[in-house]
Amino acid sequence: MPNVILPGKSYQRPGHIWDHTVVAQNASPLAVIPLFSVGIGGTGYGVTGKTFFDTNVQTGNRQNPGEAFVLCQMGFKFNPNMKLSDIFLILNQYYFLLEIQTRGAVFAEGHLGLYPSGSGISGVTTNNAESVWDIGVPNILAARIWGTADGFQFSDQQYFGVNVKTETAVPTMLGANGLDLWCYLDGLKTTLVHG
Numbered sequence: 001m002p003n004v005i006l007p008g009k010s011y012q013r014p015g016h017i018w019d020h021t022v023v024a025q026n027a028s029p030l031a032v033i034p035l036f037s038v039g040i041g042g043t044g045y046g047v048t049g050k051t052f053f054d055t056n057v058q059t060g061n062r063q064n065p066g067e068a069f070v071l072c073q074m075g076f077k078f079n080p081n082m083k084l085s086d087i088f089l090i091l092n093q094y095y096f097l098l099e100i101q102t103r104g105a106v107f108a109e110g111h112l113g114l115y116p117s118g119s120g121i122s123g124v125t126t127n128n129a130e131s132v133w134d135i136g137v138p139n140i141l142a143a144r145i146w147g148t149a150d151g152f153q154f155s156d157q158q159y160f161g162v163n164v165k166t167e168t169a170v171p172t173m174l175g176a177n178g179l180d181l182w183c184y185l186d187g188l189k190t191t192l193v194h195g
Contacts, residue, residue, distance in 0.1 A: 015069060015189030019162075020054040022046035023179035028172050029090075033164040035183045037061055046179075063156045066191060070153045073145045073186040074098060074108065074162075075117030076135065083175025090179065091135065093166045100152055100160045107152055112164065117184050118143030143186075153190075 019035040023046050030045065038044035039059045040052055047054050058064050076096070078087050091113045098108040116135045146152075154160055162183050173179045 010068075010190045012188050012190045015067075015187060016056070017063070017069065017185040018056055018182060019044070020047060020050075020182050021179070022181075023173050025173055025176055025178045027178060028170040029179055031166050031170055033094075033181070035162040035164065037161060061159050061161045063154060063158070063160065065156050068153055068155045068190040069185070070188040070190070071100075071107075071185055072147055072188065073118075073143055073184075075115050075119070075143045075184050075186070076112045077117040077119060077182040077184065078135065079177065079180030079182070081177045082180055083173075083177070086171075086173045086175045086179060087135075089171035089173070090164075090181070093168050093171060094164050095166075096162055096164045096183075098160075098162050100154050101158050103159055103161070105159075115144045116142060117182070119184070 017036070021033055021035060021044065023029045033045055036055070036057055037060045038050055038055070039057045039062075040050055040055060042050055042060065044050050044055070056064075063069050078090075091111070095111050096109065096115070097106050099105055100107040113135050118139055118141065164181070164183075
């Protein structure tokens with residue numbers, strides 16, 4: 001689509017980058033869980049043949065060709081079908097490193113619980129002993145927000161990745177659904193539009 005207002009200039013829009021990893025029941029996650037390391041169609045950690053549902057990066061550790069991204073917000077989400085004790089195991093043992101530009105260049109770091117996604121399901125029920133757990137609440141303002149002034153821009157040629165790490169013995173996921181973890185990067189996508 002040509003940019004009819006400013007021909008040959010970049011077009012900016014809200015954008016998201018996401019990735020997904022799973023670990024089966026009675027299995028243990030790795031000491032380092034790499035996110036965004038595999039693009040659509042690849043086999044990532046716990047997900048064989050990633051689809052657009054699992055990730056929206058075409059190439060591992062790179063923004064899609066022709067796009068730049070201004071990172072304004074980052075968050076983690078556990079699938080609400082996870083067992084609460086498994087969520088606690090991850091929250092109490094793992095932290096993350098967000099690397100941008102080159103491997104090892106840390107832009108942000110911290111405990112997963114400090115970076116809720118601001119999305120998901122919230123609520124409690126006694127119906128059939130069901131319950132739903134996640135970090136944070138489903139409110140986009142209840143997330144770690146840097147804003148565009150404090151965000152960081154990276155292009156399709158620059159490395160980016162998130163490693164979820166532990167320095168202790170890896171836990172065993174005991175719930176029927178194991179580990180089901182999502183990472184979301186939220187911001188502004190800039191696409192060069194010719195026209």
